Amino acid sequence: MSRLRAAILGATGIVGQKYLRILSRHPEFEVSALFASSHSGGKNLNEASNFMLPDDIAEFGEIRVEEASDRILERNDIDLIFSALPSSMGGLEEILSRKFPVITKSSSHRLDPDVPLIIPEVNPGHLLLIEEQKKGRKKGFISADPNCSTTQLAIPLKALEPFGIETVIVSTMQALSGAGYPGVSALDASGNVIPYIEGEEKKIEKESLKILGKIGTGVEITPSDLNITAKCARVPVPDGHMENVFVRFCSSPEIDDVRDALIKFRGPRKVQHLYSSPEHPVIFIDSPDRPQPRLDLMKGEGMSVVVGSLRKSGGFYCFTSLSHNIIRGAAGGGVQHAELLLSEGYL
Ligand SMILES: NC(=O)c1ccc[n+]([C@@H]2O[C@H](COP(=O)([O-])OP(=O)(O)OC[C@H]3O[C@@H](n4cnc5c(N)ncnc54)[C@H](OP(=O)(O)O)[C@@H]3O)[C@@H](O)[C@H]2O)c1
Structure with a gap:
């Protein structure tokens, strides 16, 4: 062909x-x-x-x-x-x-x-x-x-959908390349964290609801009804957005079940065989100090979302996700x- x-x-x-x-x-x-x-x-x-x-x-x-x-x-x-x-x-x-x-x-x-x-x-x-x-x-x-920051949130959320997602809070740490070139000035970025990215928080919130929404027989999307709040920051890392994600479910799964759902997530069969699809859309690292951009950015050739640091606290299941904002994102x-x-x- x-x-x-x-x-x-x-x-x-x-x-x-x-x-x-x-x-x-x-x-x-x-x-x-x-x-x-x-x-x-x-x-x-x-x-x-x-x-x-x-x-x-x-x-x-x-x-x-x-x-x-x-x-x-x-x-x-x-x-x-x-x-x-x-x-x-x-x-x-x-x-x-x-x-x-x-x-x-x-x-x-x-x-x-x-x-x-x-x-x-x-x-x-x-x-x-x-x-x-x-x-x-x-x-x-x-x-x-x-x-890019929506993608790395929506993929693990899709894996966790079977537990019934009620509320999501996400706090991002976004790389400099996410702002394009020339992006943030060196004097603003070096040794600094900027807790604001114009328009980003609303994009994550609205796009996630559309992506996780259902398409009806009439051709329109009914957005997901989960509650979502995002807060975004720019950090002095060249590539690779990180997100701390806090999820409250309608059910009370064991933490091992949540881990298993992330590990086993593959997406629909017809997508698994696409040339660019990674074998594992989510790569779970069972460690409290991972993922890290320097160690994990290119997992799945930059197409996998790397998730780790999973714990349960105060009714929330918390994890950290990392994704290559220029490749997967x-x-x-x-x-x-x-x-x-x-x-x-x-x-
Ligand atoms: N960077 C990321 O991580 C990322 C992730 C997801 C989505 N995006 C989105 O992807 C798009 C590109 O981002 P980027 O990071 O590649 O930005 P970038 O490095 O600033 O590149 C922008 C590109 O758009 C061209 N351009 C600018 N104004 C134009 C105009 N009036 N007419 C025609 N071309 C014009 C530029 O051409 P010249 O060189 O000629 O100016 C350049 O090729 C943006 O919409 C961004 O929001 C970026």
């Missing part, structure tokens, strides 16, 4: 470059065009990128970056679009979705009622929302990826999402 031709929007950014690295060796997709802002348009990738990830993406260095605009609609060398644009560019994504499937990392369409917000292991059935979009369009659609999750779309016949 020939590979589908993918355009990367935001190719010069942190997420865009990770897309290039992942797609450079992918069996189902190949990169056919790079787009970024007018500042980058007309330059090659090496010239346009102020900051290069340490990944080897040399094969793309001489490729010309084009300015992202509605002229992309004229192109016939693109089968799908991976968008890593800022949320302010949601209007362009909407225009391009008239012709192309657009898989977006930006927040602009995540809560649109007819846009699926997908974590393959958690809610693949929500792809049905695409049928609603197709009624009004010729060919394309938008399918969104969650915020961004480009890796986006590519896995596209693999699901392909296997379900949407591409």
Whole structure:
């Protein structure tokens, strides 16, 4: 089978470059065009990128970056679009979705009622929302990826759903690369913790309810009714978001049962076989001082959520989760999402 031709929007950014690295060796997709802002348009990738990830993406260095605009609609060398644009560019994504499937990392369409917000292991059935979009369009659609800090919360929560989740409190410690490039200034970040990330807390709260919600026979999502409160902080770690999660269940499971549910979680069978799916969506480390970014970030090639430090206290089951915000939380999750779309016949 020939590979589908993918355009990367935001190719010069942190997420865009990770897309290039992942797609450079992918069996189902190949990169056919790079787009970024007018500042980058007309330059090659090496010239346009102020900051290069340490990944080897040399094969793309001489490729010309084009300015992202509605002229992309004229192109016939693109089968799908991976968008890593800022949320302010949601209007362009909407225009391009008239012709192309657009898989977006930006927040602009995540809560649109007819846009699926997908974590393959958690809610693949929500792809049905695409049928609603197709009624009004010729060919394309938008399918969104969650915020990186939502993904690493929703995956363990899905594993724990059988116990009946009543309340979730989450406190994040988010890496610097989560702010893109140039991100937080060095003087603000060094040796410091900033207990505020604009818009992040509401994103985690609202997106989690949508992702854990149920899709009805009428094509709409009924959000989960669990209570959720998030508090977010930026910490001086390059990559890898950490979360301290406190869950109260409707039932009173033994702590061993909670541990087992995390260890045994695999997600639906049809997702387990996707090329980018990790063998273990959750890797549980039975230790009070793990996970740690320096030790555990690349477990499952950056696609597993690493969970540990599990204990029960005051009616809450508490654990710590770690996830690679650029791989599982961004480009890796986006590519896995596209693999699901392909296997379900949407591409
Ligand atoms: N970083 C993460 O951990 C993470 C995780 C999940 C989701 N996301 C989301 O993914 C998206 C990209 O994040 P990032 O971290 O890669 O950001 P970034 O490093 O700042 O990169 C932004 C990219 O968007 C392009 N861009 C900016 N303004 C544009 C415009 N007006 N027209 C066309 N292109 C424009 C930039 O091009 P130029 O180089 O030409 O300016 C660059 O390629 C954001 O929506 C972010 O919220 C990020």
